[in-house]
Amino acid sequence: MRSIWNGAISFGLVSIPIKLVNATESHSVSFRQIHTEDGGRIRYRKVCELEDREVTQAEIGKAYEDADGSMIPITDEDLSQLPIPTARTIEIVAFVPEDRIDPLQMGSAYYLAASGAPAAKPYTLLREALKRSNRVAIAKFALRGRERLGMLRVVGDAIAMHGLLWPDEVRAPEGVAPEGGVTVRDQELDLADALMDTLGEIDLDDLHDEYREAVEEVVAAKASGEKPPEAREEAAPGKVLDLMAALESSVRAARESRDGEGAGPAEEAEVRSLSRRKTSSRAPKETGGKKSTSTAAKKTAAKRAEPKKSTAKAAGSAKKTAAGSPAKGTAKKATARSTARSGDKGAAKSTAKKTASRRRSA
Known part of the structure; x- marks a missing residue:
């Protein structure tokens, strides 16, 4: 590696000569810009804006632009x-601890990478010290015009060294x-834990860049004059479910996939939390069928009719009472008259007896 x-x-006080090499590489497919009419390459030329001419790399330097x-x-x-x-030093x-x-x-x-044979012993010493301590080293170094922070593990x-942001x-x-x-x-x-356990x-070696592979297939087909492969149809969004239903569906699909039952792809679900229903302080209304509704109507009509019946009875009683009252009054008057007459007759008899006894005495 370069x-x-x-x-x-x-x-x-230990100095370890090393070389810094990239630990990663990019496999992305790169494209060039072309002129769509004739396929010619589009190139950018470095031109001096004062002289209006193209300059070579040897003529190019760097400068800081002031405010x-x-x-x-x-x-x-x-x-x-x-x-x-x-x-020129990675200073630890x-x-x-790594966490x-x-x-x-x-x-x-x-x-x-250790640079030369003299670096082998101190390089190994640092590596074994890091292993035994279960720690990482924090270091500062300068690269590409700026000082940087790094972590050695x-x-x-x-x-290896990871560049760190400040x-x-x-x-x-x-x-x-x-x-x-x-x-x-x-x-x-609980359902989320079950889904995590099921998955x-x-x-990580089994994961790969499917998009890059698809692009390479398109390039290979175009290069051989064949028709590019058709894009896969995207799965239609599933029914709108609540969070619990989505989790249950995910757990079920993950278990089927793990068990190898050959089930098709699980339905995708949009997760929406269920809103709470508003509760009313009013008493719940009866929502029965037609029979219960007619029965309730009959009962209501009967209740409304009851006061009318009682009113009618009261009216009838009042009429009877009113009709019977004059007779009773007349009878009372006749009784009073007969009583008065009897009293007058008794009084007259007692007066006559007293007069007769007085005459006899005289």
């Missing part, structure tokens, strides 16, 4: 004289999480 940087690891638009030339010699110790500043490093900080990955029998370059996740008090029920968490683990 090295992109040569320097040394500074480990206290007023003026250019301040900076040469490689100026940068080589920078007063920083990490210009600390050893920390202290936020994955958001990780960037490009490199391998550190053991990968197999080699030492802490102030990592943005806080403000405004990312959903707003409002969203609650998750225990049943939903299980996977060998």
Whole structure:
């Protein structure tokens, strides 16, 4: 592998000559720009805007553009004289547990290769020390015109270095999480755990770039004069389900896929939380069938008719009472008259007896 940087690891008073090589490579399919009418390549030429002519690479340097638009030339010699110790050195500043490093900080990955036979012993010493301590080394180094932060760790029998972002370059996740008090029920968490257990683990070596493979198939077909393969039809969105139904469907599909039952692809479901129904303070209405409705109507009509019947009875009684009252009054008057007459006759008899007795005495 071709090295992109040569320097040394500074480990206290120990210096380890190393070469920096890329640990990753891109397999993306790259395209060129062409003129659609005749297929000619589109090229960009480097032109000096003052002289309006194309210049060679040897004539090109670098400069810093000031706020007023003026250019301040900076040469490689100026940068080589920078007063920083990490210009050609990977300076280890600390050893920390690996879980202290936020994955958001990780960037490009490199391998550190020992440069020459004298570097073999100190290189192995650092590697074994990292293994036994279960820690990683934090280092500073300069690359491509700027000082960078790195993390050294053991990968197999080699030492790898991950470029790290400076802490102030990592943005806080403000405004990312959903707003409002969203609650998750225990049943939903249980289903999510079941789905995670069902999906299980996977060998990362089994994963591949399907998009890149499809692009390569299109390029190969066009190169051989064949018709490019047709695009796969996208699965139609499934029914709108609530969160619990979507989780249950996912668990069922994952189990069928794991058991190899040959089931087709699971239906995709849009997850929508069910809104709570508004409760009314009014008493629930009876929603029976036609029979119950007619029965209720009859009962209501009967209740309404009852007051009328009682009113009619009361009216009849009142009429009877009114009709019977004069007779009773007349009878009372006749009784009073006869009583008065009897009283007058008795009084007259008693008076006559008293008069007769007085005459006899005289």
